[in-house]
Amino acid sequence: MFDSEQAYYHNISFRKACRTRLFSHHELEEATNGFEDSRKLMQCNNSTIFAGVIGDGSHVAIHKLSKCENDKDMMQVMSQIEVLSSIVHRNVASIIGCCIDSNYTPLVVYEYPANGTLEDHLHQNKGQKWQKHGFLDWYRRLNIATEIASTIALLHYDKSPPIFHHNLKSSCIFLDDDFSVKIAGFGILNYDNKNCENRERFRLCKNDVYDIGVLLLEIIHGSNQMDSPTLALKKIRDGKIEEIVDPLLNYHDQPRTCQEQILIFADLATRCLLFSGDGKMGMIDVARELVHLSKDSVDGGNVKGLVLEETFSNSSLLQMISLSPDSMNVP
Structure with missing residues (x-):
């Protein structure tokens, strides 16, 4: 096991507060042209990643998760998004936002470099x-x-x-x-x-x-x-x-x-x-x-x-x- 006092790095940090941007479902639907199949980057385990372009012209990857069945699932998703969005590391894609709406499946928005997958x-x-x-x-x-x-x-x-x-x-x-x-x-x-x-x-x-x-x-x-x-x-x-x-x-x-x-x-x-x-x-x-x-x-x-x-x-x-x-x- 590792000493927690040593778990500090110049290139990875875990911020105390989640600062992710909150997107509306409509924004991300527009960014992916209605989550069309041609935008799919990955599909497995009841989740899909789509390539998209948000309003300011930024290229993003939108991870469509499994639908939350109850409030506990929703809280769990929010908690894990907060942890993942706090990671700052050169080899982890930054989470720039999310969409948490009880009427839809949760969506996580990652940066998407121009060089593809x-x-x-x-x-x-x-x-x-x-x-x-x-x-x-x-x-x-x-x-x-x-x-x-x-x-x-x-x-x-x-x-x-x-x-x-x-x-x-x-x-x-x-x-x-x-x-x-x-x-x-x-x-x-x-x-x-x-x-x-x-x-x-x-x-x-x-x-x-x-x-x-x-x-x-x-x-x-x-x-x-x-x-x-x-x-x-x-x-x-x-x-x-x-x-x-x-x-x-x-x-x-x-x-x-x-x-x-x-x-x-x-x-x-x-x-x-x-x-x-x-x-x-x-x-x-x-x-x-x-x-x-x-x-x-x-x-x-x-x-x-x-x-x-x-x-x-x-x-x-x-x-x-x-x-x-x-x-x-x-x-």
């Missing part, structure tokens, strides 16, 4: 408009995965009570012009953060670890249309990694060091899927291994080590992640 860039078959922003080569994919895991680990281990995502998908990962991650789409109604029992927290933690395992496979494959994670695991176990690597990465033309990194990355994804359920694999383990892997990556001098250190500035978590894999044991 990770899904947009991985699934080039959805359209060519993202190609002008640059190709997701291996080093960019590795940096993106490292930022995701490191940020989620921070929220798991250094926030009390911990914050879980439990909706981690490539469509919830926004990218800015520098391909830095902005995580959005946090699940809201799944649990009561303040009154969550240890057993429930363990379930949510392992769900996030499993989800990032699936996400790591998608980053390798370039698509979420694999027959199943089980088939991907079989290919990895049989030494046929090249059969699941995104053709755009030109695996066989990559230098040997890059091929080895992809193998290590795939092995990590495998362990997330196999060992998340029994707690043998935590998000801090995922973050630690990706940080070490990214530190070994050199792409024309474009290494994000300093960015990662900024992410964990003054954090005991950075010290724990920096330890060798065999030198620590996280409960």
Whole structure:
């Protein structure tokens, strides 16, 4: 466990008061052209994210949550929005407002960078408009995965009570012009953060670890249309990694060091899927291994080590992640 007195950072803070803007349902309906299907960025777990443009011309992502069944649900949603909106971190998408109206489903409004989602860039078959922003080569994919895991680990281990995502998908990962991650789409109604029992927290933690395992496979494959994670695991176990690597990465033309990194990355994804359920694999383990892997990556001098250190500035978590894999044991 972490000492709460040490849980202070330059890049993450939790303000005492929620300062989110309150939107009317009509405003957000207009921003998304009536929540039309063509504006959908993500749909799962009874929630949907839409791209929109609000009155001042700002591009936003509007997360439409499950409808509240009673006043308790409504209070829970308001409480969790307040917690999420108070997070100030370079890799968490800022919540700029919400709509809480008893006549409608709750809506959360996130900033939406112009570079789209990770899904947009991985699934080039959805359209060519993202190609002008640059190709997701291996080093960019590795940096993106490292930022995701490191940020989620921070929220798991250094926030009390911990914050879980439990909706981690490539469509919830926004990218800015520098391909830095902005995580959005946090699940809201799944649990009561303040009154969550240890057993429930363990379930949510392992769900996030499993989800990032699936996400790591998608980053390798370039698509979420694999027959199943089980088939991907079989290919990895049989030494046929090249059969699941995104053709755009030109695996066989990559230098040997890059091929080895992809193998290590795939092995990590495998362990997330196999060992998340029994707690043998935590998000801090995922973050630690990706940080070490990214530190070994050199792409024309474009290494994000300093960015990662900024992410964990003054954090005991950075010290724990920096330890060798065999030198620590996280409960």
